Amino acid sequence: MEKSTCFQTRTAVKDLYRIKPHPLQGSATNTFVWLIPEVKTGRAxxxxxxxxxxxxxxxxxxxxxLVFSRDADADEQTKKSIICQDYRFIPNARVRHVGPDDDLDELFSALQGDILFATHFGSQLTGLMAQHFNRRILLLQDREGLFDSYGWQGLISDSGALDDFYEYLYAGPWLESHNTEIKHQTFPLGSDYLYPYLLRNLVTSMNVSDDEEAVQIAVYSGPSTPRRATELIWITLTFLAEKHSPCRVIIHNYGDALPDRSLPFETRNHGPLPYDRMLELLCDCDFAISFNATNYSLLPLEALACGTQAIEVDTEANRRRLEDAGVAFISPLPSIAVHQLSEMIQAYLDNGRRHPALSETVMQERDWTECFEPVANFLSVPAFHQNQAARPTLSVCLPTYNAGPQFELLLESLKQQKLQTFELCVIDSSSTDDTVARVRAAFPDVKFRQIGPQEFSHGGTRNQLVDMATGERVLFLTQDALLADNLLLRTMVDTTLEENIAQAFCRHAAYPHHSEFIKRDLVDTFNNLRRDMAWPMGELDLSHNPRLLCFSSNNCCIYRRDLLQRIPFQPVNYGEDQLWTREVMKAGFLKAYIHSTAVIHSHDYEPEETYQRAETDAAYWKLVQNYKAPKSWIDLQGMNKRDTAFAKERGLSDHVLAKRLAVNEAMVAGRKAGLQATKVPYQQGQKTEA
Known part of the structure; x- marks a missing residue:
């Protein structure tokens, strides 16, 4: 039998005759099957x-x-990793790659479940071959027939020929308005709430803007995608710079590259940004412009959540879904749009550089986790409480000492956690500020113990916290790590449901007031972990790369409590998490790294403290972990060359670069000293911060 290739979006017309709808004969298995096109990072x-x-x-x-791709060599584990590491961690997800040589008739004859989800036009056609389901549903996020020249796909889609075989799930009211006769459900688009909330508060409290006079505008560029209408944005901004700007304006471009022509305004090109860096940029800017000519874009909602005025092109679709959200609209005609934009900027300046404030309640209601309740009712899925009984219980354990005012944000990020109950256990090393009062006010039921400062050690104090805890899972935090995802606790617990996983830790994102070098270094560090760590990491070969194999981070790390009781932390003041990881991996257990959820945690040390920490780190890895440091560890010339080029690329000041070069010198000197040391500088019992 000829093998069908009709799964491709641009299906050959000659293949259409092979697709014949099958009657549905499903069963109640609580299994949903998704037909999705190629999975790559960074697609909204x-x-x-x-x-x-x-x-x-x-x-x-x-x-x-079922991931449909022309890549015949695609690895199903790689596809699952992209989904769970670069998008969202989905517990117990199964992933199958479908290539051009797969027999779809054979595939669909064996496929079964409750609901089959098509997610674009090509998969909608292919889904007609499925029969062992109770329902077929098309998740419709845009009018795909408008993406390119209107052709056969648009004709079939708009004809209603497929409506008898599908129910529809619409992203936003504009799509619903085009077809209300068929069985359907609409859900509102949502954004993150917690991460932007933390960034807004950090930016406000630390005043991180690098230019108080200029108005900063973030522009999303997508010239390769016509519906983004990028050229209209740049023409409007050119008119603004040439004739109508009420003040100095700095443009921050992110996404695709800048137009290949000179632009008459100051522009900083950020390129494609990771999600957290994009939110940070939006928080730093006064306005955010992103045009979308059809239905779908999350960017205006993300900008509003960051406290930044979002500006969209004035279309029927955008008005229907965004008018009540607080988005501003400008004409698609640059000659009109430039006056509208100029007036917005002037009004912003006249109002003391303040936008109309949205209430926290409204922004919480727009969190994406709140937007899917209508979908759950439409799909008749179980309630949350029906799925909690068999889940592991959780204790969040936190050592504290003079945590400072920023500690309030950590406590708030814990209170904002969803779908995961927990007990909070705190050991405080006799704080002299209001740390204890803040904890008790936020969590009246906290399990609390106070010790003297001299009693603290990173390993020993955490063992005491384990003794206080009753949860089957124990998650350690440090007082300077802010939970940047309101599903972080739930996600961390889910990662330990897989057999034999002893611990899991997550990604770190930098504080917004820390230097661009720190932000780059953190991104590089955790991108390398994302690349190099298999899921999960298990085979222990210390001769290969002990820093990778033993790497862990108690800034945010979850453990099985039964293993912590069997193998307690060593009572040391440095590296207790790395030592524990080595021991449990020797015992045959696994560890996991989760890239798709994060804490805000970074350090921007002065040269003196950089030296001390580099010395300790180098001595620890040499003496305790038998690590042979690479030459790059002490290659000061190479480090300075890289950082000088980075500073030039990002337009960083001479002062910022000079500090970085001084830090590099201190780091190399500290590492050299540590590699010559005969003992680790931090000794048991030495007082350190929690």
């Missing part, structure tokens, strides 16, 4: 799919993804 349409799948998984649904 995919993000909504995987957010919904994660939400449904928390309601007891088992998700299976």
């Amino acid at each position: 349409g995919r993000l909504t799919i995987f957010r919904l799948a994660q939400y449904l998984a928390y309601r007891g649904i088992r998700n299976q993804f």
Whole structure:
């Protein structure tokens, strides 16, 4: 039998005759199957799919993804890793790659579940071959027939020929308005709440803007995607710079490259940004412009959550879904749009550089986790409480000492956690500020113990916290790590459900007031972990790379409590987490790294403290872990060359670069001293901060 290739979006018309709808004959298995096109990092349409799948998984649904791709050599484990590490962690997800040589008739004859989800036009056609399901549903996020020249896809899609075989799930009211006769459900688009909330408060409290006079405008560029209408934005900004700007304006471009022509305004090009860096940029700017000519864009909502005025092109679709959200609109005609934009900037300046404030309650209601309740009702999935009984219980354990005012944000990020109950256990090393009062006010039921400062050690104090805890899982935090995801606790617990995983830690994102070098270094560090750590990491070969194999981070790390009781932390003041990881991996257990959730945690040390910490770190890895440091550890010339080029690329000041070069010198000197040391500088019993 000829093998069908009709799964491709641009299906050959000659293949259409092979697709014949099958009657549905499903069973109640709580399994949803998703037909999705190629999975790559950084596509907003995919993000909504995987957010919904994660939400449904928390309601007891088992998700299976069929990823259709022309890549015959695609690795199914790689596809699953992209979904769970770069988008959202979906517990118990199954992923299958479908290539051009796969027999779809054979595939669909064996495929079964409760609901089959198509996610774009090509998969909608292919989904007609499925029969062992109760329902077929198309998750419609845009009018795909408008993406390119209107052709056969648009004709078939708009004809209603497929409506008898599908129910529809619409992202936003504009799509619903085009077809209300068929069975459907609409859900509102949502954004993150917690991460922007933390960034807004950090930016306000630390005043991180690098230019108080200029108005900063973030511009999303997507010239390769016509519906983004990027050229209209740049023409409007050119008019603004030439004739109508009421003040100095700095443009921050992110996404695709800048237009290939000179632009008459100051521009900083950020290129493609990771999600957290994009939110940070939006928080730093006064306005955020992103045009979308059809239905779908999350960017205006993300900008509003960051406290930044979002500006969209004035279309019927954008008005229908964004007018009540506080988004401002400008004409698609640059000659009109430039006056509208100029007036917005002037009004902003006249109002003391303040936008109309949205209430925290409104922004919380727009969190994406709140937007899928109508979908859950439409799909008749179980309630959350029906899926909690068999889950491991959780204790969050936190050592504290003079945590300072920023500690309030950590406590708030804990209070904002969803779908995961927990007990809080705190050991305080006799704080002299209001740390204890803040904890008791935020969590009246906290399990609390106070010790003298001289009694603290990183390993020993954490063992005491384990003794206080009753949860089957123990998650350690440090007082300077802010939970940047309101599903972080739930995600961390889910990672330990897989057999034999002893611990899991997550990504770190930098504080917004820390230097661009620190931000780059953190991104590089955790991107390297994302690349190099298999899921999960298990085979222990210390001769290969002990820093990778033993790496862990008690800034935010979850453990099985039964293992902590069997193998307690060593009572040391440095590296207790790395030592524990080595021991449990020797015993045959696994560890996991989760890239798709994060804490805000970074350090921007002065040269003196950099030297001390580099010396300790180098001595620890040499003497305790038998690590042979690479030459790059002490290559000062190479480090300075890289950082000088980075400073030039990002337009960083001479002062910022000079500090970095001084830090590099201190780091190399400290590492050299540590590699010559005969003992680790931090000794048991030495007082250190919690």
